[in-house]
Amino acid sequence: MSFLKNIVAGASLLVMAACTTTNSSKLESGERPDLRSTEAGLWYQMDKYEQQIATSALVEEDVELNRYVRGVLCKITGPYCNDLRLYIINQPHFNATMAPNGSMYVWTGLLLRMQSEDQLATVLGHEFAHYQHRHSLQKFEAAKATAEFISFFSLATAGVGGGFIGLAAAVGGVGAIQSYSRELEHEADGEGAKLIISKGYNPWEAVKIWENVQAEQKAAEDDDQEADDDSMRPANSGGSYFWASHPPTEDRIKALTKEAEASGYNVSKSNTANSRFKNIHAKWKVKWLEEMLVVTPLKPSLLVLDKQLETNLSTGLHAYYKGEAYRKEGSEESLTFALLEYKKAREAGNVPVDVTKKMGIVARRQGKSEQSIQYFQAYLTENSNAKDYSQVQSYLKRLMVKK
Amino acid sequence: MKKLLLLGVVLFLAGCVTSYDLKKTGDAKLWSAYSVSNQETLNETKSEKVIVWTKYGPILEAIQFWKPVEDGQLLPLNSSVESDKRQRYQSDMTISEIVEIYREDLTGTGKIVISMTEPETVSFGGKEAYRVQSILSDKNGYDFKNELILSVIDDKLYMIELTSAAVHYFDERKKTFDKVIQSIKI
Numbered sequence: 304m305s306f307l308k309n310i311v312a313g314a315s316l317l318v319m320a321a322c323t324t325t326n327s328s329k330l331e332s333g334e335r336p337d338l339r340s341t342e343a344g345l346w347y348q349m350d351k352y353e354q355q356i357a358t359s360a361l362v363e364e365d366v367e368l369n370r371y372v373r374g375v376l377c378k379i380t381g382p383y384c385n386d387l388r389l390y391i392i393n394q395p396h397f398n399a400t401m402a403p404n405g406s407m408y409v410w411t412g413l414l415l416r417m418q419s420e421d422q423l424a425t426v427l428g429h430e431f432a433h434y435q436h437r438h439s440l441q442k443f444e445a446a447k448a449t450a451e452f453i454s455f456f457s458l459a460t461a462g463v464g465g466g467f468i469g470l471a472a473a474v475g476g477v478g479a480i481q482s483y484s485r486e487l488e489h490e491a492d493g494e495g496a497k498l499i500i501s502k503g504y505n506p507w508e509a510v511k512i513w514e515n516v517q518a519e520q521k522a523a524e525d526d527d528q529e530a531d532d533d534s535m536r537p538a539n540s541g542g543s544y545f546w547a548s549h550p551p552t553e554d555r556i557k558a559l560t561k562e563a564e565a566s567g568y569n570v571s572k573s574n575t576a577n578s579r580f581k582n583i584h585a586k587w588k589v590k591w592l593e594e595m596l597v598v599t600p601l602k603p604s605l606l607v608l609d610k611q612l613e614t615n616l617s618t619g620l621h622a623y624y625k626g627e628a629y630r631k632e633g634s635e636e637s638l639t640f641a642l643l644e645y646k647k648a649r650e651a652g653n654v655p656v657d658v659t660k661k662m663g664i665v666a667r668r669q670g671k672s673e674q675s676i677q678y679f680q681a682y683l684t685e686n687s688n689a690k691d692y693s694q695v696q697s698y699l700k701r702l703m704v705k706k
Numbered sequence: 707m708k709k710l711l712l713l714g715v716v717l718f719l720a721g722c723v724t725s726y727d728l729k730k731t732g733d734a735k736l737w738s739a740y741s742v743s744n745q746e747t748l749n750e751t752k753s754e755k756v757i758v759w760t761k762y763g764p765i766l767e768a769i770q771f772w773k774p775v776e777d778g779q780l781l782p783l784n785s786s787v788e789s790d791k792r793q794r795y796q797s798d799m800t801i802s803e804i805v806e807i808y809r810e811d812l813t814g815t816g817k818i819v820i821s822m823t824e825p826e827t828v829s830f831g832g833k834e835a836y837r838v839q840s841i842l843s844d845k846n847g848y849d850f851k852n853e854l855i856l857s858v859i860d861d862k863l864y865m866i867e868l869t870s871a872a873v874h875y876f877d878e879r880k881k882t883f884d885k886v887i888q889s890i891k892i
Contacts (some may be wrong), residue, residue, distance in 0.1 A: 359847030360820045360872065393820050393843075597809060597819070631806070633793070664800055691802070693827055697834060698800050 330435050332382040342403065342440050349404040356390065356408075363391040363411060371583050372409060375420060376427045379502050383435065395594040397516070401430035403439035415591035416515065416607060418614050420580035421499070421508035428495035436494065438487045445484070489558060496562040506563040507570045513556045515610060522602035584614055592624050596631060604628040619651030623658055630665055641665050656686050660695060667702065676702050726751045729759060736771045739864070740831055743889035746882065755782040767870030767879045769886060775863040781807060782865075785814025797861035801825050801836050804856060804863065808838070817842040817850070830857035830864060831890035841872065851876035855887055 336342035356362065363369070369391060377384035388406045395412040402408075407430055417423045433439070483491070496506050563570075588611065596604055608616070608624050626644035629637040645662045648654045663678030679699045683692060726749035735741045736757055748759045757771040758764060772782050777797040780789060792814070793807040805825055812819055820843055825836035835857035842850040849872035857864045868883040870876045 356847040359843055360841050360849045361818060361843045361847050394818060598813060660802075664803065667798065667800075690824060690826075694801055694825065694836070701798070 328437075330437055332386055334386075341443065342437070345439055345443065346404040349402040349406060353388070353390075353402065353404065353406045361392050361394070363393050365391075368583060368587065371579065372414070372423070372427075375424050376407070376431070379424050379428050379498050379504075380431050383431070387431070387434075393594075395591065395598050397519070399426050399430050401434045403434065403437070405434060407431075407434075411587075411591050412595060414584075415588065415595055416519075416610070417580075417584070418511070418515075418610065419505075419508055419577050421504040421577070422512050423580065424499045424502070424504045425495060425506075425509040425512055428498040429491050430495075432491040432494035432498065433483065433487070436487075436490060438483050438491065441487065442483055488555070492555065492559055493562060496559065496566075500566045500568070505568050506559070506566050507568060510556060510559045510563055513559060517556070519603045519606055522606045523600060526600035526602040581615055588614075588616060589620070593627075596624065596627055601628055601632040601637065617651065617653055619648050619654040622651060623648035623654040626658075626661065626665075630661065633668070635669075638665050638669050642669075656689070657682070657691075659685060660691070663695075663698070667698075672702050672705065724751050724764075726760070737773050739774055739862075740890050740892045742771075742886050742891075745885060761879070761882075762875065765871075767868070767875040769879070769883055770867045770869070772865040772867065774859075775865070777861055781811050781863075783808075783811040783815055785811045786816065787811075787814040795863050797858065797863075801856070801858075804858075805836075805838055808854065808856075809840075812840070812842065812852075817844055820849075825856075828855060828887070829890075830855060830859070830887070831892035833857055833859050833892065835864075842869075849873070853880070853883065859892070 336346055369389065372391060373389045376387060376389055380387060386405045390406065390408050391414070392408050392410045394410040395415070396410055397412045397416055398408075398410040399413050400408045407427070409427070413426065414423070417426070492509070496509055499509070500506050592608070592611070595607060599607070605625060605628055608621055608628065612618075612621055622644045626641045626648060629641035629644060642662060642665050645658050645665070648658050649662075659678050659682040663675045663682060666672075666675035666678055676699060679695050679702070683689070683695055683699075686692070689695070729744060729748040729750035731744055731746060733741050733743050744759070746761070748761055751758050755773045759769040759771075760767060775781060775795045778794050780792055780794055785792060787810075792811065795804065795807065799807075802825065805822070809819055809822060820841040822840045823838055825838050828835050828837045835855055838854045838856070840852040840854070842852055844850070850869055851872045852867065852869045855864075855866045866887065868876070868879060870879050
């Protein structure tokens, strides 16, 4: 049924594409496409998807967080603000997408990796530039003239029963509406940079984002390579949908550096609004870090964690989550590192109370039953009201029996 | 001729659809490991790894009795991650470690885990067991609720799962699920 719907929707897009005129000028605030236009067809598809996603648990509804991110979006988009709908999506990968109908989807994995409001404004500005300059439509028009149309067609129509975010997730963000040509990406970078500079944000932060993305991509590739070399080692399918559609190339970084140099901003100039950013970020950091660790391999996880130190992650929590990343990876070497990090976390203090239990788990995995028993006993002594008290007691019982 | 061809196509397609049998009320022995009492007429399908009971259809709700997992085996979820890159169940794992690999495998099935509760103690036919509830979403934004009961008995991991559409069906089927869990006899 959904297949049939896709065919019908695809056919209607084709008919519209063949019979109608298109407009590739800049979109004005409050403007809606002519109902007979191809653009209206694209909007219609995205409106349907947006309706579906708006009520999903995927959308983070926290009022304070939404108000803050939307506030930054409105600051940089000015009169366009009322045309835009922002959805914060509970997905731990680094991604943000903008649909041609004005719906913007920012993933929590991206928010985690942002180090300042300037960086957040950069990403929002970049995505907004795709919208304002009708890049989806331009991509559609360009694709129509090439074999690429087939992929665009199937992806655009899948939006009827699938979804915009779903599509990005399913195809890794490649080849569809979200994968623009190098020219369109450069235009979005440039326009986005101009926009944020005009609102007092530091464009050097844009350079930093791409350097961080580049480093994380490299770490993920190294990790994949090592996982392939060692078939006994589990690996998550990390990677990012964002860098698949927004490659962090050298020329991109160079172009943004040029833009920043021309702006006259100092690299280290800090934005006063960043204290607001830090407060919000601090509130969500732990949740987002925990979710990130489920889907991200060891090396990029460690990189993200190290970057968090720059946004006030305490040394205790930094060590605790590094311990978590090593423990989840599970190799003999990693378990040794995990135990060291947990010890550091304990010494630093202000870390989750289960750190001692985690040490017991690692020691047990290392085959050190005696040590494991000691850690579990210490955990029970320190946390007599722990919810998992009976659970840990049962581990202890099993370890004692085996001893 | 056209009609015959059409009939052929229909029969061919019908062959691809998972077939369900009527499951009448009464006791049911599962995996030669435990029995449960079923108090309503349901639809049942069996495969190598799982026995599924559903009243309104598997897209809306299903109770799944997974074949007990032995030491060194993968959890029986249909994760798209290559099997040699997934963590395997080990009988000496703690419950929180098992829940971690369950969460990773759920993510591998394409579902997005929005939230998951901490393991809570329940009974599995008188043996120690744990309950974990999750809210999941798929890539299209459809929401699901899920409850997993897991227990390690004689080094084997027993898993029974209720998965259903988040709206209406979870609450509707939870009562039946709870009765099934309470009726387990080993």
